[in-house]
Amino acid sequence: MKAPVRITGATRLYAIVGDPIVQVRSAEVFTQRFADEGIDAVLVPMQVSLDTFATIVPALMALGNLDGLLVTAPLKELLARYASRLGATAGCIGAVNALRREADGSWSGDMFDGAGFVRGVERKGERLRGRRVLLFGAGGAGGAIACALAEAGVRSIRIVSPDPLRNARLVAAVQGSFPDCDVASASARRDDIDMVVNASPVGMKPDDGLPGDIGRLTPDTLVGDVVVSEAPTALIRQAIDQGCRWVDGRDMHGGQIDAIMTFLAPRSSGARASG
Numbered sequence: 001m002k003a004p005v006r007i008t009g010a011t012r013l014y015a016i017v018g019d020p021i022v023q024v025r026s027a028e029v030f031t032q033r034f035a036d037e038g039i040d041a042v043l044v045p046m047q048v049s050l051d052t053f054a055t056i057v058p059a060l061m062a063l064g065n066l067d068g069l070l071v072t073a074p075l076k077e078l079l080a081r082y083a084s085r086l087g088a089t090a091g092c093i094g095a096v097n098a099l100r101r102e103a104d105g106s107w108s109g110d111m112f113d114g115a116g117f118v119r120g121v122e123r124k125g126e127r128l129r130g131r132r133v134l135l136f137g138a139g140g141a142g143g144a145i146a147c148a149l150a151e152a153g154v155r156s157i158r159i160v161s162p163d164p165l166r167n168a169r170l171v172a173a174v175q176g177s178f179p180d181c182d183v184a185s186a187s188a189r190r191d192d193i194d195m196v197v198n199a200s201p202v203g204m205k206p207d208d209g210l211p212g213d214i215g216r217l218t219p220d221t222l223v224g225d226v227v228v229s230e231a232p233t234a235l236i237r238q239a240i241d242q243g244c245r246w247v248d249g250r251d252m253h254g255g256q257i258d259a260i261m262t263f264l265a266p267r268s269s270g271a272r273a274s275g
Contacts, residue, residue, distance in 0.1 A: 013063065014070065015060055017046045017079075019047060033261055070098050071097050083109030085109070097141075112144070116253065117197075117247070120255040131154045132192055133197060138163065141226050146174045157182070159184070164185075204227055227248070
């Protein structure tokens with residue numbers, strides 16, 4: 001039986017910010033996890049646009065009972081600037097998806113998209129080592145996934161992004177941290193790929209198509225999509241049609257929960273419910 005969620009004046013607050021925010025399911029998931037673990041805290045979704053970010057986020061962080069922030073696209077790089085210190089992945093790519101308030105009032109941040117994605121793949125029993133990856137997206141999620149895949153031992157990563165400068169920065173960052181992985185911007189060639197990952201926002205809208213030219217899928221191709229949706233995205237539908245193994249945004253999200261809960265625990269553990 002799930003533990004009941006109660007909100008009192010002593011309840012600690014966490015917020016998840018993004019634009020759009022209506023699609024996120026983190027509020028329900030994390031609030032229930034807090035309750036199940038006896039932590040008097042809730043996670044609240046908040047619509048924050050690029051235009052209002054610089055005003056709203058500092059105000060949120062000034063709240064005395066706010067202990068952490070989660071963030072979705074397109075705000076992950078912006079939020080990194082508000083951290084007093086960054087974890088290894090966040091430091092490599094310059095983006096975060098979680099901040100926690102420390103006991104001294106400072107803020108620590110890190111990025112868990114990559115760890116969550118890899119954990120989701122592993123939970124489905126799929127192999128990563130030695131794979132040749134075509135990755136769409138060079139933003140916060142794409143960067144974190146590139147780092148995590150390189151750490152997991154993929155042979156190569158080819159990155160596709162509409163922003164050449166961002167693409168080049170990510171290639172350089174991952175190469176610098178993981179010199180044994182062959183990382184480069186993608187060329188037109190798609191016949192040397194056995195894993196396709198969408199880490200872009202394409203697929204968040206019901207009528208979105210594929211994130212780009214994915215080449216020819218075979219049953220040996222592993223397909224991943226970070227988008228969380230009720231119905232399969234166009235990329236996942238293509239994978240199913242071609243008999244490919246696949247992981248979707250729900251698999252990644254599930255993989256992130258434990259890692260983020262552990263990250264938040266040093267602060268949230270002080271809010272354990274009495275009785």
